[in-house]
Amino acid sequence: MNVLLPLLFIASILVAIPFLIHFFHRFKKVQVPFSAIFLFQNKIKQANQSIKILNTILVILRALLILLAVILLAKPLTSEEYWQWEDEKAHEKVTLILIDNSKSMGYFHHNQSLFQEAIQQVKTLIRGFPFQNPMILEKLASKASLPIKVHQDKDKMLKTLSLISLINKNLDYPDKVRALFTEIKKQKIEIKHIFVFSDFQKTDWENVVFPKKVPLILVRLGEKNPVNLAITKIITGSDIHYSNVGAKIKVFVKNFSSEKVTKYVSLYLEDQFKGKKEIRLNPEEEKKIDFKVKALLGKWTFGEAVLNFDRFPDDNRLGFSLYFKEKVKILFLSHPDFLLTKFSIKQSILNQIKKQNPHIRFYEKHEEEVDSYDLIIVNRMTLLKRNEIQILKEHIKKAKPLFIILNQHGNVYTLRKNFKKLGLNKELEVKQKEKLKKNHSLKINPNLDTSYSFYQSFSHMESFIKMNEIFKLSYTKGQYHSLLQLKNKDFLIHSFVPKKNIFLITGGVNRLNSDIIFDQWFPLIINWIYHEGLRKKLREDIDRIPSIKKVSLTESDLRAFSSMTLKKLYKRKRLLVNNDIQSWLKQAKTSASKTVMQKNSLPEKIFFIAIVVLLFCEMIISYTPGIKPKQLWG
Amino acid sequence: MNVNYLNEELFFKLSQIPLKPLSFAEGIYKGYHNSKHAGEEVEFKEFRQYIRGDDLKKIDWKRSAKQNQFFVRNFEEELNYKIHLILDQSASMNQKGNSKNSKLEYGKYLLTALAYLFLKQGDQVQVSAFSRQLSTIFSFNNNIKQLLLLNEKLNQLQANHNSNFSLLLNNAQTSRSEKWIIIIFSDFICDLNILTSILSKINSPRNRIILFQLVGNEELDFPFKGEVEFLDPESGETFSCSAGQIKDKFLDQWKDYTNKLRHWTEDQDIELRELNTQVHYSENLLDFIKSYHLKQ
Numbered sequence: 050m051n052v053l054l055p056l057l058f059i060a061s062i063l064v065a066i067p068f069l070i071h072f073f074h075r076f077k078k079v080q081v082p083f084s085a086i087f088l089f090q091n092k093i094k095q096a097n098q099s100i101k102i103l104n105t106i107l108v109i110l111r112a113l114l115i116l117l118a119v120i121l122l123a124k125p126l127t128s129e130e131y132w133q134w135e136d137e138k139a140h141e142k143v144t145l146i147l148i149d150n151s152k153s154m155g156y157f158h159h160n161q162s163l164f165q166e167a168i169q170q171v172k173t174l175i176r177g178f179p180f181q182n183p184m185i186l187e188k189l190a191s192k193a194s195l196p197i198k199v200h201q202d203k204d205k206m207l208k209t210l211s212l213i214s215l216i217n218k219n220l221d222y223p224d225k226v227r228a229l230f231t232e233i234k235k236q237k238i239e240i241k242h243i244f245v246f247s248d249f250q251k252t253d254w255e256n257v258v259f260p261k262k263v264p265l266i267l268v269r270l271g272e273k274n275p276v277n278l279a280i281t282k283i284i285t286g287s288d289i290h291y292s293n294v295g296a297k298i299k300v301f302v303k304n305f306s307s308e309k310v311t312k313y314v315s316l317y318l319e320d321q322f323k324g325k326k327e328i329r330l331n332p333e334e335e336k337k338i339d340f341k342v343k344a345l346l347g348k349w350t351f352g353e354a355v356l357n358f359d360r361f362p363d364d365n366r367l368g369f370s371l372y373f374k375e376k377v378k379i380l381f382l383s384h385p386d387f388l389l390t391k392f393s394i395k396q397s398i399l400n401q402i403k404k405q406n407p408h409i410r411f412y413e414k415h416e417e418e419v420d421s422y423d424l425i426i427v428n429r430m431t432l433l434k435r436n437e438i439q440i441l442k443e444h445i446k447k448a449k450p451l452f453i454i455l456n457q458h459g460n461v462y463t464l465r466k467n468f469k470k471l472g473l474n475k476e477l478e479v480k481q482k483e484k485l486k487k488n489h490s491l492k493i494n495p496n497l498d499t500s501y502s503f504y505q506s507f508s509h510m511e512s513f514i515k516m517n518e519i520f521k522l523s524y525t526k527g528q529y530h531s532l533l534q535l536k537n538k539d540f541l542i543h544s545f546v547p548k549k550n551i552f553l554i555t556g557g558v559n560r561l562n563s564d565i566i567f568d569q570w571f572p573l574i575i576n577w578i579y580h581e582g583l584r585k586k587l588r589e590d591i592d593r594i595p596s597i598k599k600v601s602l603t604e605s606d607l608r609a610f611s612s613m614t615l616k617k618l619y620k621r622k623r624l625l626v627n628n629d630i631q632s633w634l635k636q637a638k639t640s641a642s643k644t645v646m647q648k649n650s651l652p653e654k655i656f657f658i659a660i661v662v663l664l665f666c667e668m669i670i671s672y673t674p675g676i677k678p679k680q681l682w683g
Numbered sequence: 684m685n686v687n688y689l690n691e692e693l694f695f696k697l698s699q700i701p702l703k704p705l706s707f708a709e710g711i712y713k714g715y716h717n718s719k720h721a722g723e724e725v726e727f728k729e730f731r732q733y734i735r736g737d738d739l740k741k742i743d744w745k746r747s748a749k750q751n752q753f754f755v756r757n758f759e760e761e762l763n764y765k766i767h768l769i770l771d772q773s774a775s776m777n778q779k780g781n782s783k784n785s786k787l788e789y790g791k792y793l794l795t796a797l798a799y800l801f802l803k804q805g806d807q808v809q810v811s812a813f814s815r816q817l818s819t820i821f822s823f824n825n826n827i828k829q830l831l832l833l834n835e836k837l838n839q840l841q842a843n844h845n846s847n848f849s850l851l852l853n854n855a856q857t858s859r860s861e862k863w864i865i866i867i868f869s870d871f872i873c874d875l876n877i878l879t880s881i882l883s884k885i886n887s888p889r890n891r892i893i894l895f896q897l898v899g900n901e902e903l904d905f906p907f908k909g910e911v912e913f914l915d916p917e918s919g920e921t922f923s924c925s926a927g928q929i930k931d932k933f934l935d936q937w938k939d940y941t942n943k944l945r946h947w948t949e950d951q952d953i954e955l956r957e958l959n960t961q962v963h964y965s966e967n968l969l970d971f972i973k974s975y976h977l978k979q
Contacts, residue, residue: 078910078923084775084872085902086915088936089922089929096932097924104925 057123063661064119067111070668071104111664118660142241143183143199145233146171147226149247150215151190156248156271163270164215167246170268170630174244175206177634185238187229189247190216197232223256230260242266244630249615259619266633267615267626278304278312280354280367281335295343296371300354302338304330316340318352318371342371380412380422382437384429394426394454415440426452430467431459438470445471445551453553477553685838686788688795689830693965697800697972730754765862766801766808768794771869773814773846774916778870780899781906782960787842789897790868792964795837797866799830800972812840817850845917846873848881864891871896875940879947892953896944899960902937905930 089097148171154164175184183199184206200206233240243259246268259265284299304310309332315325326338342352350371383391395411412419415437425444427433430453433441444451455464465479615626625633730746733753741755776787784792794810801808810821810833820836821829846869865885871878871894886892900906907926914921941957948955958967 075910078912080912080914080921081907082778082916083901083913084778084870084916085933085937086913086918086920086922087872087874088933088940089913089924090936093924093929093932093936094922096929097922100925100928103928 057119060122061116061119064112064115067108067115067664067668071108111668114664115661118657122654122657142239143185144178145185145187145240145243146174147187147189147229147243147245147247148213149190149245150188150213152216153248153250154270155215162215163248166270167268168210168213170270171210171244171246172207174630174634175203175210177630178203185233186210186213188213188216189225192225195232197229197236197238199238223258226257226259230258244268246270254615255618265619265624267619267624268630268633269615269626269628278302278306278310278330278356280314280356283354283367283369284337285369285371295341298340298342298352298354298369298371300338300340300367301335302328302330302356303335304332307332312356314338315355316342316352317355318342319350323352378410378412378419378422378424380415380419380425380440382425382427382429382433383413384432387428391428394428421447421449424450424452426454428454429459430455431463433467438467441471445473448550451551453551455553473551476551685835686791688791688834688837689799690792690796690965693796693968694799696965696969697796698803730756765864766797766806767863767865768798768808768810769817769851769865769867770794770810770812770820770840771814771846771867772812772840772842773869774843775846775870775872776897777842777916778899778901780901780960782899784960785842786870786897786899786960787840789958789960789964790895791837791840793895793958793968794868795830795833796964796968798833802830810836813848813850814842814846815844816847848873848878851881851885862889862891864893866893866895868895868897870898870902871944872902875943875947878944879951882948882953883951886951886953894948894953894955896941896955896957897960898957903959905933905937 148167150164154167155162171186178184182203183201185197185199186206186209187197200209240260240263242264244266248271249267249269279302280300281303282301284301285296298316300314300316302312302314309330311327311329313325313327316323323342324340326340328336328338330336340354351368352371353366353368355366381391381394383394412422422440422444425441427441441451461479461482465474468474468477468479616624627633730743731754733742733747733755737755743754743756746754770787770790772787776790777785779785782789798808798810808821809819811817811819820840821833851865851867882892882894905926907930909926910923911926912921912923913926945955947953956967956971958964
C-alpha cells in the first residue's frame with residue numbers, strides 16, 4: 050500500500066488506547082456490595098461470558114476503527130494518484146535535463162563511470178515522473194540541438210538517452226547553456242524544473258547562469274574530489290644508466306586535496322611490473338618516491354609510473370625513458386715505453402667516473418669478438434697494426450670518441466701516413482717535428498675561440514711543459530684546439546675534431562707536468578670525450594625515438610566544486626544539491642502529498658478527530674460504573 | 684449518633700387512623716367478623732364432663748340432655764392479637780442504594796411507626812431482630828411510653844451476618860393458644876425454596892403473616908454500569924461482569940423471583956408488600972394502612 054503521509058502512521062499508536070482502557074478497567078473494576086447476587090445464576094453467568102467475548106471483540110473493533118481512520122488520514126493512494134496534485138497547467142511546463150558528457154565524466158567510480166551513473170539517474174528521474182511530463186534533454190559537451198525538442202513520451206525520451214555518449218573533450222558550457230536558454234525563451238517554453246547531472250569540475254561553472262525563478266536541482270556525481278592525487282613529474286637523472294648499477298627513477302606525486310591521502314604508486318618498465326610503493330601525503334603536499342630499475346641493455350626502454358586507482362583510462366600515469374648501457378669498452382693502444390701514461394690514464398678515467406661506477410673494461414689490444422668500442426685511446430699512433438687501423442677507421446666513421454696522445458717517438462712520415470689511413474690528414478696535418486730545448490710555459494692562445502665549453506675549463510690554466518720534441522700540426526677552421534706559444538710560434542697542443550669526436554694531445558709527459566696532465570687535463574678530457582661525445586651520439590638517437598606519452602592531470606581536473614560552493618555560487622533559495630535522484634523524487638512526492646493534504650486537510654482532520662473523540666466517549670461511558678460504591682451502603 | 688425513630692408528625696397522622704388488628708387478622712380476604720361472645724372475647728374449644736366447681740353458666744344444656752350427663756363448654760380465651768414485629772438485621776439490610784436510609788434504617792422507622800400504632804390500640808407488641816440469631820429486642824404491654832426504650836434499642840441494632848430465616852421457626856408463634864400477627868421487615872433476598880418452606884411452617888390460620896419486602900433501586904433498576912465486581916455482603920461471594928450489559932437479564936431474574944414470591948404468598952394467604960426504600964417510609968405506611976380501610 051502506498052501512502053502519501055507515512056509519518057501519520059505514528060498516530061496508529063492511538064490503537065493501543067482502547068486496549069489500555071479496557072485492561073485498565075478490567076483490572077480496576079469497582080466492587081459493589083450487592084445482596085441479590087444469588088440471582089446471577091447460570092443464565093446471567095453464561096451471558097456474562099458472551100459479553101466478555103463481545104467486549105473483547107468490541108475493543109478490537111475500536112482499535113481497528115482507529116487504525117482505519119489513521120490509514121485514511123495517511124491517504125493511501127495509487128501511484129498515479131501521487132501526482133494528481135499538479136495544477137491544470139502542469140502539462141504545459143517542461144522539465145529541462147542537462148547532462149554533462151565531457152571527458153571528466155569518464156572517471157570511474159564504483160565500477161562504472163560518472164557518465165554511466167548520470168544516465169542511470171536520469172532514467173530513474175524520467176521513470177519517476179508522471180506519464181504526462183514534457184522534458185528537454187541536452188548534453189553539455191555537445192552542440193545544442195536546435196530547435197529544441199520537447200519530448201512528451203517517456204519511452205522515446207529513454208531511447209534518446211541511450212544515444213548520448215561521452216565526448217573526449219572538456220566542457221564548453223557557459224556559452225552552450227546561454228544559447229540554450231536563449232532558444233528556450235525564443236520558443237516560449239516554460240520551464241518547470243532544471244536538472245543538471247555533472248561532476249561540477251572547477252572550470253567555468255561560475256559563468257553558467259540559470260533562470261532565477263525556476264527550481265534548480267544539481268545532481269552531483271562522484272566524490273567531492275574524485276582524483277586528488279597525481280604524478281606531476283618523473284626524473285630519471287642521466288639519460289644513460291649502467292646495467293650493473295641500475296637507474297634511479299624519482300616519481301613526484303602531489304596531493305591536491307584538503308585531506309590526507311595514502312595511495313600506492315606502481316612502476317612499469319616495458320609493461321612489466323617492476324614494483325609498488327606506498328605514498329602518504331598531507332594536504333597540498335608533494336613528495337617523491339624512488340624506484341631503482343634495471344632493464345635491457347643497449348636500447349631505449351620506456352616506462353610508466355601509475356597511481357594505483359586508475360579510474361581514468363589515461364590519467365594518473367606518467368611515462369619516462371631510460372637507456373641502459375652495457376659495460377664501457379675502452380681500447381687502450383698504449384706505447385710500451387709509456388706504461389706510466391697508460392696507468393695514469395686508466396686511473397684518471399676511473400676516478401673521474403667513479404660516481405657512476407660503470408663497468409669499464411680496458412682492452413690492451415683489439416679483440417675480434419668486440420664489434421666496437423666506446424672509447425679508443427691511442428698512445429702509439431706510429432705503431433699501429435693493420436687490424437688496429439681498421440678498427441680505428443670504423444670507430445672514426447661512427448664518430449665515436451677517439452683520444453690520440455702523441456709523443457716524441459716515431460717519425461713524421463709514419464704519423465702522417467697513419468693519419469691519412471684514418472682519414473684525418475685534412476684535420477690533422479703533421480708538419481714537422483721540432484725540438485724544444487727548454488721548459489715552456491703552456492698557455493692557451495687568447496685569440497682562440499673559447500666559447501666551446503671544453504676550453505672554458507682550460508682557458509685559465511697555465512702550465513709548464515717540458516718537452517724535447519713536439520709534432521707540429523696544422524689546424525683547420527672549425528677545429529678546436531689550443532696552441533703552445535713559444536716566442537710567437539704556435540704549437541698545436543690540443544685539437545678537437547668536433548664532427549669526428551677526436552681529441553688529440555701532442556707533446557710528451559714528464560715528471561714536471563705529469564701531475565697536471567694526469568690530474569687535471571686527462572680527467573677533463575676523458576670526461577668530456579666520454580660523456581659529451583657519447584651523449585651527443587645518444588641524443589641523436591633520442592631524436593629518432595617517438596615521444597613518450599606524458600599524460601598528467603591539471604588541478605582543475607582533480608578538484609570539483611563542493612555542494613556548499615555550488616550553493617554559494619548560485620545563491621538561490623530553492624537550490625538542491627545532492628547525488629541521489631531517488632531522494633528528490635521522494636521529496637517531491639512528500640511535498641505533493643503535503644499540497645494535497647493542505648487542500649483537503651480540515652474536513653479530514655475533523656473527521657479523524659471526531660471518530661477518535663466519539664470512540665473515547667463511548668469507551669468512557671461504557672467503562673464508567675453508574676453508581677458509586679460508597680453511596681450504595683449505609 | 685442516636686437516631687430518633689419516633690416521627691411525631693407521622694404518629695399524629697396515624698393516631699387519626701384507627702387500625703384494628705382484626706383487619707389484619709381476618710385479612711382482606713376473609714372479611715371482618717364480630718365476636719359472638721360479649722365481654723371477653725372467647726372461642727369454643729371442646730366439651731367435657733362437669734366437674735364440681737365449674738361455672739354453671741358454662742353448662743351446655745343441649746348436649747347434657749342428649750347425653751344425660753352434664754357437659755360444660757371449654758372455651759379458649761381470645762386475647763388481643765399479639766403483634767410480632769421482626770426486623771431482618773442481616774448484612775444485606777445495610778444496602779442503601781440511592782435512598783437516604785439503608786434498608787435496616789428504613790425498617791426501623793417503619794417498625795417503630797407500626798409499634799406505635801399497635802400500642803396505641805392497646806395491642807401487645809413484640810419486637811425481634813434476626814440475622815444469625817433471633818433476638819427479642821423488646822416486649823411490652825400496652826405501654827406506649829416504652830417506645831422511647833424501643834427507640835434506644837433500635838439505635839443499638841446493627842446489620843451484620845447472614846439472614847437465617849429458619850430462626851423464625853423458633854418463635855412462639857407456633858403456639859396454638861396464641862394468635863399472632865407477624866410482620867417481617869426484610870429484603871427477602873434468599874433462596875426462595877428455603878424461604879417459602881419456612882414461611883409455610885409459620886403460616887397457620889391462627890397467625891397472620893405480613894411481609895414487608897424492602898427493596899432499593901439497585902434491585903428495581905439495576906443502575907450499574909461498566910466493569911463491576913458484585914460482592915455479597917453476607918456470603919462474601921463475588922461476581923464480576925460488565926454490569927450494563929447484564930442489566931436486562933438481571934431485571935428479568937428479579938421480576939421472575941418477585942413474581943414467584945408474590946404468587947406463593949398469595950396462595951398462602953400471606954400478604955406481601957414490596958416497599959421501595961426510595962419512597963419515604965411514612966408514605967408507604969400510610970398507603971398500606973389506607974389500603975385496609977378501603978378494603979373494608
